[in-house]
Amino acid sequence: MFPNSFEYMAPTTLAEAVELMQRHEYDAKVLSGGQSLLPMMKLRMAAPPILIDINSIDELRGWKEESGFLRIGALTRHSELENAVELRDRYPLLAETAVWIADPLVRNRGTIGGSLAHADPASDWGAAMLALHARVEGIGSGGERQIPMDDFFVDTFTTALEETEIATAVLVPKPAGRTAGRYLKIERKAGDFAIAGLAIHVVLASDGTVAEAGFGICACGPVPLRGKRAEEYLLGKKLTPETIDDVSRMVPEDADPEDDLRGSAAYKRDVLRVFAERGLSDIAKELQGEGVVG
Template sequence: MKPPSFDYVVADSVEHALHLLADGGDDAKIIAGGQSLVPLLNFRMARPSLLIDINRVPGLANIKKVDQTVKIGALTRHAKLITSNTILQNLPLLPEAAAWIAHPQIRTRGTIGGSLAHADAAAELPVVLLALDAHVTAMSLRGERRIPIKDLLVSHFVSSILPDEIIVEVSVPMPPARTGAAFDEFSRRHGDYAIGGAASMVTLDDHGRCVSARITVLGGGSTAIRCNDAESLLIDGELTTTDIAAAAKTAVNDLEPVSTVHGTSAYRREVIRTLVERTLIQAVHRATPTMESMD
C-alpha cells in the first residue's frame, strides 16, 4: 500500500521543528528514522497532513557523559548505541539489548527517541531504559519537560508525549559499583518481534548481599513492566539459585501476555519466567568481582 498525501518540511533546528509542530497541530508528525512511522503510513494507520523531518537538526545525535549520567541525543541510531565507547563503558546493558533490535538495516536508521515515542510493548529499549531508571527530556514552545520512563510509557503504542512536544534527549544514570545487568529475549527468528524478554540489574554489597534489584519485562502486557514484588524478594539476600528461581516465579504472577499465533498466554508467561531467571543469574555473575579484579 501507499501512504496518503502529506506535506513534507525539513527542520533546521529544534525551534524550527517546534514551530512547525505547533502550527500543524494534531495533523503534524515528527519523522526521524521512520522505522515505525513509515509502516503506519503505508498501512494508512497514520494520516498526518505534515511530516517534519528532524534528521538535519544539529546536536540531537550527541552522546556525552555528564557527572554520573550519560546523556543520549534523541536522534542517536540504534547501531550507535552498540558501538559508542561511552555507552559500552558506562551502560553495557543498553548495547546488549540494542543488538536484539530487528536487523542491521533497521538499527542503522532507527533512533532511540523514535523507539520511545512509538512505545511499542515489544520493543527492547523501553524495557532496558525502565530498568536503568532513565528519563527523557521533551521540548515544546512552552518549555522543557522531564519525564521518567515509567511515566512516559502509557500503553501499547501510547506514550505521554504531547502532540506539540519532541523528545530531544534521554538521560541515563550510571549504575553504582558492583552492579551487574543482563538482557535476553526469545523470538522464533532473530529479528522477529519477541515472544518475551527480560532485563535484570542487581547491586551487591561487600559481603555479596543484594542491596538493589530491578527486573523489567517485555511481552507481559500492554507496555514494559517493572516487577516490584519480585525485586523485593531479592533485597538483603545472597541471591542463591533458590532466591532467583522464587523471584522469577513471582515476576510473572500478575502478567497477562496476549495469546498469539506464536504462543498462548501461558506459554509466553513461562518464556518470560525463564528469561527473568536467566538474566538474574547473569546479572549476579557480572556483579560479583573476580579474583583478578580484586588484586
C-alpha cells in the same frame, strides 16, 4: 502501496522544530528513524498531512554524562549504542538490548527516541529503560520536562508526550557500583517481534548485596512493564541460588500476557521465569564469581 500526499519540513534547530509542532499541532508527525512511521504510511494506516523531519538537528545526537545521568540524544541510532564500547562497563544493558532490535538495516536507521515515542508493547528499549529506571526528556511550548519511564507509557502506542512535544533525550542514572545487565528475548524468527523479552539491570554494593535492581518486561502486556515485586525483593540481598529462584518466580507476577498466535499466556509467563533465572545466574557469575551460584 504508496502513502497519501504530505508536506515535508526539515528544521535544522530544535527551536525551529518546536515552533513547527506548535503551529501545525495535530496535523504534524515527527520523523526520526522512520522505521515504524514510514511502513504505516505506506500501508495507509497513518496519513499525517505534515512530516517534520528532525534528522538535521545535531543537538539530538550522541551521548554524554552530566548531572548524575547518561544523557542519550533522541536521534542516537540503535547501532551506535550496540557498538559503543566505551559504555559497556557502566551501562552494559544498552549494547545487550540494541543487538536484539530487528535487523542491521533497522538498527542503522532506527533511533532510541523514535522507538520509545512509538510505544510498541514489544519495544525492546521500553523494557530496557524501565529496568534502568530512566527518564525521557521532552520539549514543547511549556519548555523542557522529564518523564519517568513508569509514567511515560500510557497505553498501547500512546505516551505521556503531548501532541506538540518532541522527545529530545533519554536520561539513564549513573550506577554507583559494579554493574551488569542482560536482555533475553524469544522470537519466532530473527528480526521478528518478541514472543516475550526481559531486561535485567543489577548494581552491587561494596558488601556484595544488590544496591540497584531493574526488571523490564517486553511483549507481555499493553505496554512495556516493570517487574516491581522482583525489584523490591532483590534489594539488599546477595545473588544466591535461593534468591535467584525466588526472584525468577516473582517476575511473571507483574506481567499481563494474552494468548495469541505467538504463544499462550502461561507459556509467556514461564519464559519470563526462565529468562529471569538464566539472566540473574549469568549476572551473579559475572559480578560475584562462579562459586556463588554453583
